[in-house]
Amino acid sequence: MATLNLLVLVCFLYVAFLFTIAFGADRAARRGRGTWLRSPVVYTLSLSIYCTAWTFYGAVGFAARSGLEFVTIYLGPTLVMIGWWWTLRKMVRVGRSQRITSVADLISSRYGKSNLLAVFVTVLAVVGTTPYIALQLQSVTLSFAAFAANEPSGTDLPNQQSIALWVALGLALFTILFGTRNLDANERHHGVVMAIAIEAVVKLFALLAVGVFVVWGLAGGVNDTLARIDASPIAAWEVSGSRWVGLTMLSAAAFLCLPRMFQVMVVENEDEGHLRTASWAFPAYLMLMSLFVLPIAAVGLDVLPEGANPDLFVLTLPLQDGRDGLAILSFIGGFSSATSMVIVAAIALSTMVSNHVVMPVWLWITGGSAVMSGDVRNVALLARRTSIAGIVLLGYLYFHVSGGGTALAAIGLVSFAGVAQFLPALMGGLYWRAANRTGALAGLGVGFVVWLYCLFLPSFGPSPVMPQAVIDHGLFGLHWLRPQALFGAEGMDPLIHAVMWSISLNTIVFITVSIISFPRPVERLQGAQFVNVFEHSGSPPGWTGGLAQSEDLLIMSQRIIGGPQAQALFAAAAQRQGLAGYLPEPSPEFLQEMERELSGSVGAATAHAMISQIVGGASVSVEDLMAVADETAQIMEYSSRLEAKTEEQERTARQLREANQKLTQLSVQKDAFLSQISHELRTPMTSIRAFSEILRDTQGLKTAEKSKYAAIIHDETVRLTRLLDDLLDLSVLENGQVVLNSQTGRLGPLLDRAIAAAGVDAETFRIERDRQAEDVMLTTDLDRLAQVFINLISNARKYCDSPSQVLTIAPKRQKDRLLIDFIDNGSGIPTDHQSMVFEKFSRIGETKAGGAGLGLAICREIMARLGGDITYLPGQSGAAFRVTLPQPFADTTPPVSA
Numbered sequence: 001m002a003t004l005n006l007l008v009l010v011c012f013l014y015v016a017f018l019f020t021i022a023f024g025a026d027r028a029a030r031r032g033r034g035t036w037l038r039s040p041v042v043y044t045l046s047l048s049i050y051c052t053a054w055t056f057y058g059a060v061g062f063a064a065r066s067g068l069e070f071v072t073i074y075l076g077p078t079l080v081m082i083g084w085w086w087t088l089r090k091m092v093r094v095g096r097s098q099r100i101t102s103v104a105d106l107i108s109s110r111y112g113k114s115n116l117l118a119v120f121v122t123v124l125a126v127v128g129t130t131p132y133i134a135l136q137l138q139s140v141t142l143s144f145a146a147f148a149a150n151e152p153s154g155t156d157l158p159n160q161q162s163i164a165l166w167v168a169l170g171l172a173l174f175t176i177l178f179g180t181r182n183l184d185a186n187e188r189h190h191g192v193v194m195a196i197a198i199e200a201v202v203k204l205f206a207l208l209a210v211g212v213f214v215v216w217g218l219a220g221g222v223n224d225t226l227a228r229i230d231a232s233p234i235a236a237w238e239v240s241g242s243r244w245v246g247l248t249m250l251s252a253a254a255f256l257c258l259p260r261m262f263q264v265m266v267v268e269n270e271d272e273g274h275l276r277t278a279s280w281a282f283p284a285y286l287m288l289m290s291l292f293v294l295p296i297a298a299v300g301l302d303v304l305p306e307g308a309n310p311d312l313f314v315l316t317l318p319l320q321d322g323r324d325g326l327a328i329l330s331f332i333g334g335f336s337s338a339t340s341m342v343i344v345a346a347i348a349l350s351t352m353v354s355n356h357v358v359m360p361v362w363l364w365i366t367g368g369s370a371v372m373s374g375d376v377r378n379v380a381l382l383a384r385r386t387s388i389a390g391i392v393l394l395g396y397l398y399f400h401v402s403g404g405g406t407a408l409a410a411i412g413l414v415s416f417a418g419v420a421q422f423l424p425a426l427m428g429g430l431y432w433r434a435a436n437r438t439g440a441l442a443g444l445g446v447g448f449v450v451w452l453y454c455l456f457l458p459s460f461g462p463s464p465v466m467p468q469a470v471i472d473h474g475l476f477g478l479h480w481l482r483p484q485a486l487f488g489a490e491g492m493d494p495l496i497h498a499v500m501w502s503i504s505l506n507t508i509v510f511i512t513v514s515i516i517s518f519p520r521p522v523e524r525l526q527g528a529q530f531v532n533v534f535e536h537s538g539s540p541p542g543w544t545g546g547l548a549q550s551e552d553l554l555i556m557s558q559r560i561i562g563g564p565q566a567q568a569l570f571a572a573a574a575q576r577q578g579l580a581g582y583l584p585e586p587s588p589e590f591l592q593e594m595e596r597e598l599s600g601s602v603g604a605a606t607a608h609a610m611i612s613q614i615v616g617g618a619s620v621s622v623e624d625l626m627a628v629a630d631e632t633a634q635i636m637e638y639s640s641r642l643e644a645k646t647e648e649q650e651r652t653a654r655q656l657r658e659a660n661q662k663l664t665q666l667s668v669q670k671d672a673f674l675s676q677i678s679h680e681l682r683t684p685m686t687s688i689r690a691f692s693e694i695l696r697d698t699q700g701l702k703t704a705e706k707s708k709y710a711a712i713i714h715d716e717t718v719r720l721t722r723l724l725d726d727l728l729d730l731s732v733l734e735n736g737q738v739v740l741n742s743q744t745g746r747l748g749p750l751l752d753r754a755i756a757a758a759g760v761d762a763e764t765f766r767i768e769r770d771r772q773a774e775d776v777m778l779t780t781d782l783d784r785l786a787q788v789f790i791n792l793i794s795n796a797r798k799y800c801d802s803p804s805q806v807l808t809i810a811p812k813r814q815k816d817r818l819l820i821d822f823i824d825n826g827s828g829i830p831t832d833h834q835s836m837v838f839e840k841f842s843r844i845g846e847t848k849a850g851g852a853g854l855g856l857a858i859c860r861e862i863m864a865r866l867g868g869d870i871t872y873l874p875g876q877s878g879a880a881f882r883v884t885l886p887q888p889f890a891d892t893t894p895p896v897s898a
C-alpha cells in the first residue's frame, strides 16, 4: 500500500509541478519575457502529443501482438515531417495569414467561411476524439490497477471509475485554467505548450529508462536482448505488405488532420522557421520513443507470466522486479502522455465547438444584439470553458459506458481513420483552386458515413446498432453492403478495408462534385489565397503599423459604404478608444463593428474576407482589394440600373402589346362599321329614293298610298338624322365644345323621365328600382345625365336576351361619390369585349337592333364631362354598367333611423 500511496503523492506533486510550469510560462509570456518559450525545441517537443498513452504503453502491446507493425505508427509522421515539410509549412503559413484557430476553421475558411462545413468537421472531430480521450483515461486507471495488483493481497483496489473521474476533473480544470486565459488566436497558450514540452521530456526519459533497465538490467545486454527478440514470437510475425502501407499512410494522414496535432503544429506555432528544426528533431524524438519498444515487448513476453497484458509491460516489468522507483517513473511517463493528449485535444475541440456551434447558436438566439458590448468575449470564454468540461466529461462517459473494455484497444486506429477523412478536403483546399464547398461537404459526408458503417460501428462487435446479421449479410441483406466486404472486397483486413473505401470514395466524390458544381465568389477568393499563399504573403505579418492598417481600412470602407458614413464610423470608434484624430486602432471590437457595417453593402462573407485580408496580413495586395471593392460597387450599381431598365422595358412592351391588340380589334370593327354604315345609309337612301320616285312618277295614286309612302320616307329620314345627330354629338363632346347646363334635381324623377323617353313597354320589360335610394338631390347637367340613362335603359331593352327582361337600377352612396348600377338579366357582355364597348362604333356580333355603336361612347364622353365615370361591372348576373357621379349631391330626407 505504501507504494500506492507514494504513487498518488508523486502524482499530485507532478501535477502541482505542471501547474507551476504552466503558470510561470504564462506569466513570463505576458510580461514579454521568456524568449525561450518560443524556441524550436519547445515547438518540437510540443509535437510529441502525437505520442499518447496509446503509444507509450500501447506500442509495446502492439509489438507483442503484431510484431514490427507498430513501426508504422512512427513511420507515418516521420515521412510527413521529412517528405511533406513544405505542406506543413503551407498549412502553417495559411494558418497565420488567415488567423486560423482550428482544423475546422481552416476547412471552413478555405471553402468560403462555410459554417455548415465547420460544424460538420467539428462533429466528426468530436466523434473521432471522444473514444481516444476515453482511451487515455483507461490507460491511467489500468496503470493504477497494475500497481494495486502488485500490492500485498488484501489491500483495496482503488475504484477504477472514480480514478478516471478524478483524473478527468483534474484535466478539465487544468485545461480551463491554462487553455482559456485569452481568446485571441494570436496569443498562444504558452503555459500549456510549456507544460506539454516538459511532459514530452518526462515520457521520453521514462521510456528510455525502462528500456535501459530492460536491456541491461533484465536481459544481459544488447546481444542477449537481440537473441531474445529472435527467439520470441515477434520475430516470426509475418508483415502484411498492404497492412504496412495502409497503416503508414493512415498515421501520416492522422498526423496532419488530428485536431490536437493541428493545434500544436499550426495554431501554437510561433515561427515558421521552427518547422525546419522540427522536421528532423521530431523524427529523432519518435525514433528514441520507439527504440526500446521491441526489447521491452520481447523481454516482457519472455519474463512475465502467460496472459500478462502486453499493453502494461512498460509498467509491469519494473514492478515485477521490485523496482518501485522506476515503475513510478514509468507511470508518470504514461500519465504525462495521457494528460497532454487530453489537454490539447480538449483545447482544440473546445475552440471548434464554441466557435462553430455554441457562438453561432448564441448569436442567432440573441439576434446579435449583444455584439456591441463586451458580452461576446465573456460568452465566448464561457462557451469555451463549458466545451472543455463537456468534451473531457464526454470522454469519461464513453469510458464509463464502454466499461473500459477491450473495445478500447483498437480505438486508436479507428479514431485515426475517422479524422483522416479531413485529408482530401484539407489537401484539396491547399493545392487545388477548383475545390469547392459542395465538393468538400459531399466528400466528407461520404467518407464519414463509410467510416461509421465499416469501421466505427463494427468496432464494438455485434451490437443493437450493428447486429451480427448486418455484419454477415450486409444492410437490408444486400450482400455488397457488408460492412467488412463493401462492394464484394472480401478477405481484406477490416481496418485497411474501411480506410481504403472511406478515403477513396471521399476523394472521388470530393473531386467529382467540385468539378461539376460552381463555387461562390468568396470561395474562389479564399481558394486563390490558400493555394497561392506563398506568392501573396511575405514574411509572417504582425500587428505593426496599426494606424497604417486603419488607413487602408478607411479607404476600403469609404469605397463601399460611402465617404461620410465611413468617416463617421471611424471617428466614433477613435473617440471611443480615446484617440485623437479620426483613425482608431484596429481592435477586434472595432473590426467586428466594421465588418457588420460593410456586410450590409457587400455581404457578410465578402466583408469578412476583405477585412481579414487587410488585417490578417494581406495575401492579396491592398490595391487589389480596392479594385475588388470598386468593382463590386460598380457592378452592384450597374446591375440595379439594368434591372430597373429591364423592368421598365418590359412594362412598355406589355403596354404596346395591349395597345396594338386594341388597335387591331378597333380597325377590324371600323372596317365592319364602314361597310355597316354605308349599308345603313344606303338602305334608307334607297327606300327614300324609290318611294319618292313612285310619288313623282306614278299617276293616280290613292291618298292612303301616298301618305303611307311619305311616312316611310319620313321615318327613314329620321333614322338618318339620328345617326348624323349621334355622330355630331360625339364629335362635339370629344372636342370639348359642349356647354354644360348645371341644374339641381332629384335622381328619382330624372330616372322616371329617362324611362319614359326610352319608350319602355312595362308589359315586356320590368324595371326594378329602389325609390328610397333614389331620393338624392343632384347638381349637374341633368339633361346630359338623362341622356346617359336613356341610352343604358334602351340598350338593356335592345340587347338583353332574356325572355322576360328585367333591369335593376340600384343607386348607392359611397363616401363622396354616388354610384348608379344598371344591371339586366341577359347574358351580358363577353369578357374580351368589355373594354371595347365604350369605343366608338363598337358593336358585338350581329346587330339586330341597328345601333351604330355610338351610344356608350357618347355616354363615356358625357360622364367624363360631368366629372364622373361609366364602367362595365364584370361578374354580375347580366350586362352591368356603373355610372359614377361626384359631389355635390345631398340626401333630401333625413337618414332612416333603424
Ligand code: ADP
Pocket: 791, 795, 796, 797, 799, 800, 824, 826, 828, 829, 837, 842, 843, 844, 845, 847, 850, 851, 852, 853, 854, 855, 856, 857, 879
Ligand atoms: P348601339 O348604339 O349599337 O346600341 P352602344 O355603344 O350603345 O351601341 O353599345 C355597344 C354594344 O354593346 C352594342 O352593340 C351591344 O352589342 C353591347 N351592349 C350594350 N348594352 C348591352 C346590354 N345591356 N346587354 C348586352 N349587350 C349590350
